[in-house]
Amino acid sequence: MAQQVLLGDEAVALGAVHAGLSAGYSYPGTPASEIMEFLVRIAETEGGFTASWAVNEKVAYEEALGASFAGRRALVSFKHVGLNVAADPFMNSAMTGANGGLVVVSADDPGMHSSQNEQDSRFYARFAQIFCFEPADHQECYDMTREAFDVSEKLGLPVLIRLVTRLSHSRSSVETREARPQNGLRTGDWKDWTLLPVNARRRFALLLDRQAEMVRLSEASAANALRLNTGDRSLGIVASGIAANYFQEAEAQAGISPSFLKVSTYPPPEKLIRELVEHVETVLVLEEGYPLIERDIMGLFGVPGKKVTGRTSGAVPASGELSPDIVRKALGLAPLAAQPRPGIPLAGRPPQLCVGCPHADTFKALNKAREDRPGSNVFSDIGCYTLGAFPPYNAVQSCVCMGASVGMARGASDVGVRPAVAVIGDSTFAHSGITSLLDAATADTDMTVIILDNGTVAMTGGQPSFGTGDRLLRIIEGVGVPKEHIRIIEPLPKNHEKNVGIIREEMDHHGLSVIVAVRECIQEARKRRG
Amino acid sequence: MKQDIILAGVGGQGILSIAYVIDNAALAEGLRFKQAEVHGMAQRGGAVVSHLRLSSGRIWSDLIPRGEADMILSVEPLEAVRYFDYLGPDGVVVTSSTPYTNIPDYPDVDAILSAVRTAKRSVVVDSETLAREAGTSKAQNMVMLGAASGFLILKRESLLSLVESLFKARGPGVVEANLKAFELGRRAAATS
Numbered sequence: 168m169a170q171q172v173l174l175g176d177e178a179v180a181l182g183a184v185h186a187g188l189s190a191g192y193s194y195p196g197t198p199a200s201e202i203m204e205f206l207v208r209i210a211e212t213e214g215g216f217t218a219s220w221a222v223n224e225k226v227a228y229e230e231a232l233g234a235s236f237a238g239r240r241a242l243v244s245f246k247h248v249g250l251n252v253a254a255d256p257f258m259n260s261a262m263t264g265a266n267g268g269l270v271v272v273s274a275d276d277p278g279m280h281s282s283q284n285e286q287d288s289r290f291y292a293r294f295a296q297i298f299c300f301e302p303a304d305h306q307e308c309y310d311m312t313r314e315a316f317d318v319s320e321k322l323g324l325p326v327l328i329r330l331v332t333r334l335s336h337s338r339s340s341v342e343t344r345e346a347r348p349q350n351g352l353r354t355g356d357w358k359d360w361t362l363l364p365v366n367a368r369r370r371f372a373l374l375l376d377r378q379a380e381m382v383r384l385s386e387a388s389a390a391n392a393l394r395l396n397t398g399d400r401s402l403g404i405v406a407s408g409i410a411a412n413y414f415q416e417a418e419a420q421a422g423i424s425p426s427f428l429k430v431s432t433y434p435p436p437e438k439l440i441r442e443l444v445e446h447v448e449t450v451l452v453l454e455e456g457y458p459l460i461e462r463d464i465m466g467l468f469g470v471p472g473k474k475v476t477g478r479t480s481g482a483v484p485a486s487g488e489l490s491p492d493i494v495r496k497a498l499g500l501a502p503l504a505a506q507p508r509p510g511i512p513l514a515g516r517p518p519q520l521c522v523g524c525p526h527a528d529t530f531k532a533l534n535k536a537r538e539d540r541p542g543s544n545v546f547s548d549i550g551c552y553t554l555g556a557f558p559p560y561n562a563v564q565s566c567v568c569m570g571a572s573v574g575m576a577r578g579a580s581d582v583g584v585r586p587a588v589a590v591i592g593d594s595t596f597a598h599s600g601i602t603s604l605l606d607a608a609t610a611d612t613d614m615t616v617i618i619l620d621n622g623t624v625a626m627t628g629g630q631p632s633f634g635t636g637d638r639l640l641r642i643i644e645g646v647g648v649p650k651e652h653i654r655i656i657e658p659l660p661k662n663h664e665k666n667v668g669i670i671r672e673e674m675d676h677h678g679l680s681v682i683v684a685v686r687e688c689i690q691e692a693r694k695r696r697g
Numbered sequence: 698m699k700q701d702i703i704l705a706g707v708g709g710q711g712i713l714s715i716a717y718v719i720d721n722a723a724l725a726e727g728l729r730f731k732q733a734e735v736h737g738m739a740q741r742g743g744a745v746v747s748h749l750r751l752s753s754g755r756i757w758s759d760l761i762p763r764g765e766a767d768m769i770l771s772v773e774p775l776e777a778v779r780y781f782d783y784l785g786p787d788g789v790v791v792t793s794s795t796p797y798t799n800i801p802d803y804p805d806v807d808a809i810l811s812a813v814r815t816a817k818r819s820v821v822v823d824s825e826t827l828a829r830e831a832g833t834s835k836a837q838n839m840v841m842l843g844a845a846s847g848f849l850i851l852k853r854e855s856l857l858s859l860v861e862s863l864f865k866a867r868g869p870g871v872v873e874a875n876l877k878a879f880e881l882g883r884r885a886a887a888t889s
Contacts, residue, residue, distance in 0.1 A: 172720060174734075197737030281737035337759040338716070338732040340724060409759065416758035420765075491762035503764030506784040509812030513779055514802040516707065518743035551741065627737065 169343050175334035176201035178305045178341050179244070179272055182312030184209055185346040186268070189239035190217040192227035194598065195627035196246030197281035198335035199274035203244060204628070216349070222633045223569070223598040224249035228256040228271070235269035235325075236360060238353025240316050244272035247288050252569065252599070254291070257325075261295040262362055262370045264323045266355040268316035274330040277455050278488030281332075283549075283566065285486070287456030292327040292433055296374055298381050299327040299433040300390075301408040305339040307390065307431065313344075318384065322377055331455050333488070334409055378434070386438050390431035393439045395446050396424055403447030404498075405430060405440060405460055410453035413494035421500050435460055444473060451497060452477035455489050519554055525621055525686035526552045528658035528666075530562035533588070533617065535663070536670035543586045543674070544579055548572040548600075550592040551626045551688075552619055563590055570599025573616055577607045580614040586674035587614040594624040597634030601642060607679050608647035615673045616681045618643070619658075621688040629691050636685075643681050652680040659686065698728070699752035700850045701761045703780045706772035707797045708740035711838035715770065716747050717863055718842060722855035723751045733759040742799050744776055751850060769816075770845045772824065772838055773797045774809045781816070790816045791845040791886065793824035793837060820844055820886045827881040833871075836878035843882025853883075 173181060180202045183191065193203035206218035217234075221227035224245040231243035243253070250257060250273045257271065273288035292299035298318055300311040312328060319326040358366050385391065403426035406414045411429045418424060428443045430436065444450055444464060450473060452461035461477040464470065476482035482497045483489065492502065520527050530552075537543045547553055547563030548571060555562040565575060572589035573596075580587035591600050596618050607614060620639055624630040634642055643653050654673060656666045666684075673680035702719070706712040716732050723730045733748040748761045763782050769790045771777030777792035784790065790813050796806050813819050822844045824837040831840070839860060846856055860879055864872045 170724075172724060201736070280735070333733055333759050336734045336736050338720060338734060339730060339756075412757045412759065416762065419757065420762070491758045491760055491765075495762065503762055504786050505764030506781045506786065506788065506816055508782050509778055509815055511778070511804055511808050511812050513775065514800055514804055516742075516744040516775070516800055518708065518741040519799065521741065554741065626741075 170340050171343055172338060173305060173341050174201050174336060174338050175302070175305055175308045175330060176274070176336070177205040178308035179312045179328060179330065180205040180209070181341070181343060182309040183242045183270065183316070184216070185343060186313040186316040187240050187347045187349040188216050188242055189267070189349045190231065190234040191242040191244070192219055192221045192230045193244045194221055194224045194227055194249055195624045195630040196249050197627055198276060198332040199244050199246045199249070199272065199330070200627045200630065201335065202272060220630055224252040225256060228253035228260070231269060232256055232260050232263070235265045235267045236355060238267045238355065239350050240268040242270050242272065244274070246282065247273050247275040247286050248282060248284065248568065249273070250288060250291055257291070258295050259362060260325050261297050261374055262367055263360045264370065265319050265325050266353065267350050268319040269325040270312065270315045270319060270328060271325050272328045272330060274332070274335045275456060276332050278332070283568065285456065287459065288327065288329045289433055289456065289459050292329070293459070296378060297324050297327060298322060298384065299329055301329045301431050301433070302334065303408050303411050303429070303431065304334070305337070305341045308334065309341045309343060311390065311431070322380065324374070324377065329408070331409060382434050382437055385432040385434055386436040388432050388436070391429060391436045391439055393428045393443060394426060395443070396426045399425065400447050401449060403427070403443045403450050404453060405443060405450060405464070406453040407431065407460060408455050410455050410489050410494065413489055413491045414453055414498070416491050417495045417498055417500055423498070430460060435463060440464065444470060449474040449476060451482060453483065453489065453494055453497065454478070517557060519557065520551060521689055523689045524551070525658045525684065525688070526555060526619055527560070528660060528663070529617065529619060529684045530555045530560040532656070532658065532663055532666035532670055533590070534560065534562050535667045536674060540586055540674060542584065543588060544584050545588045545590055546572040546575040546579065548591040548595045550595050552590060552592055555590070569595055570603060573600045573603035573607060576614045576616065577603065577610070577612045580612050585613065588674070589614065589616045591616065591618055593618060593620040593622065593635045593639055594632040596639070597632065601634070601646065604643070604648070604681070605646040611678045613677050614679060615670070616679070618681060618683045620683050620685045621691070623688050623691045625688045625690060629688070629694065639683065643683070648679055648681050652676060652678065654680065654682045656682060656684050657686055658684045698850060699750070699754070700768070701766045702749040703761065703766045703769045703783050704747040704749055705769060705776040705780055706745055707776065707799065708743050708745045710772045710797065711835070712745060712747055712772060714863060715838050715842045716749055718856055718859040719749055719751070719849070719851065721859045722851045725855050726851060728753055729756055731756045731759050744779060746780060768845065768848055770841060772841050774806060774813065775804065778809055778812050784816065787817055789818040789820070789848050791820045791822070791841065791848065793841055794821045795823065795825040795837065820889050822882055822885045822889065824882070827885060828878050831878035831881055832874035836875050839875045839878040840882035843879035844886035846879070846883050847886055
């Protein structure tokens with residue numbers, strides 16, 4: 168046993184290493200990035216396994232699946248919306264099954280601190296009909312990840328670990344245990360992995376067969392703890408993940424002890440839930456994300472004679488992140504005495520582009536070039552440059568999902584928007600923009616794509632980009648963009664007039680143009696200079 | 698024994714370095730801790746806050762309930778006031794007086810500082826001047842850690858040894874400047 172100070176993300180990563188991890192893959196995304204950053208650090212210093220950033224989450228997933236088919240233990244991690252990108256292999260890997268343990272970590276972002284939505288990954292586990300762990304603290308992050316590999320190998324299926332921002336990015340100490348060796352190479356049955364209808368039907372039957380076993384595993388798990396208050400049957404709490412922490416915080420502070428079930432695994436432990444619901448009059452369900460357990464308990468018709476409250480009843484807000492204060496209120500506890508907020512107006516301080524950021528210069532040139540083109544639309548993408556939507560730039564007009572800008576610009580151009588502009592970073596382009604550009608190049612769509620090549624995945628802390636520099640230019644040329652309409656600008660104040668001219672020229676060209684704005688991220692330049 | 702601290706500032710001001718020192722000093726003294734950080738988008742020049750909880754017993758929530766904080770430690774005056782409602786009635790505010798004005802509607806600094814003084818106990822330190830005196834304006838975070846040190850449940854030696862190990866890789870000059878920054882902050886708080 169040793170003690171280590173770790174982020175929740177890092178505790179998951181270390182749990183995986185100690186479970187005998189052979190290969191880990193990921194694409195950066197807040198709040199999941201620190202899982203792979205940690206794995207890369209360990210792999211570089213201690214060696215013994217592969218830890219690799221992938222070009223996108225789908226590729227990362229497929230790489231992990233390949234390693235699992237070879238009998239080795241594999242981990243794939245991403246933020247919640249990354250699972251959308253990886254949804255195809257994810258859903259189908261529940262059909263093929265896993266050979267070596269395959270653990271999927273999806274970090275949700277309730278409250279949307281750094282995300283477009285607050286989708287709840289537990290529903291993905293349910294959709295794929297696989298087992299899911301939801302740790303509540305750092306120790307559970309470590310322990311459950313180790314256990315997840317065992318469960319994966321026992322069931323022969325991938326297992327999902329659901330994290331949330333507050334745990335991913337919380338730091339605490341963790342007791343670690345001795346690492347176990349990796350699996351050797353071990354062949355499986357190729358027919359299981361070949362989802363032709365004849366095999367797929369057999370595999371689906373098997374997946375359905377495993378469901379009862381998963382419920383039994385959940386019911387037997389020590390992580391799902393039921394405590395009944397025999398003296399007071401008025402209220403019972405069902406809480407999962409960090410919501411359970413908020414309840415236990417309030418409970419300790421207020422000196423109350425209603426009946427309480429902590430849920431840490433899915434499918435939910437039905438028997439334990441039934442026991443609690445039968446025992447009490449009112450059930451309050453506390454869960455971060457969507458009301459999954461709450462809806463399970465309610466069904467369509469509710470529970471006769473019982474009151475079930477939570478996100479759907481309004482006892483807890485339907486959207487947004489939970490907090491100790493929200494949970495106190497849901498429990499009917501008065502707020503703690505606090506300092507009053509001073510009466511002065513508190514100006515907000517939203518995130519913004521760094522002083523000297525190359526994107527700022529590109530946006531200034533783009534804004535100037537658009538001044539006399541009132542019908543123009545600028546579709547943007549996911550990255551630091553999305554901050555160009557804020558003043559003083561007000562330069563971009565969309566942010567939907569990775570790579571969306573290029574396809575959206577084509578659609579807008581098809582129906583008459585001129586000029587239709589897409590703004591996308593080099594890494595986002597590599598992630599999901601290449602195929603859309605191929606599409607636009609094939610049609611020679613009248614649109615202008617501006618690729619901001621700062622050489623890194625800047626927003627998430629500077630992970631390596633797959634499509635930067637010369638390789639980026641060769642990709643653009645390779646998908647069929649005419650060479651004379653691939654233009655390079657250097658976004659610097661001194662080049663402003665020249666850059667405005669180039670952007671105007673390409674906007675006025677009736678066909679596809681790509682302008683690559685090349686200048687290193689200033690954060691990375693700073694890091695490099697030390 | 699417990700202490701709940703709201704650490705506030707602007708992305709890039711080094712509040713995670715303060716947290717690192719406090720976390721590890723707590724660990725060295727046999728305390729438990731949980732520290733909720735902000736990563737990602739908000740770090741780009743936005744308001745950042747870290748909830749830091751130290752206790753000899755079990756800590757449940759990663760976030761501090763409103764009214765439970767014993768201290769607001771802020772590297773920036775506006776950010777100190779932003780989280781006032783987390784502070785308990787007897788809590789202390791330790792803040793820098795040096796504004797970080799990267800927004801167009803930054804309020805009047807004197808109004809902010811009078812708001813800070815509505816807390817029962819407050820310490821305002823000119824972190825910029827003291828950091829310069831210590832040798833680097835980058836050490837404002839260590840000035841503020843020093844200013845808060847007298848209120849922390851941790852020993853000064855534990856904090857100092859962590860400051861040292863945090864900056865060791867950057868050479869003895871950087872270590873010395875940061876230790877000096879800590880000391881200047883501590884003295885400024887003691888005499889304020």
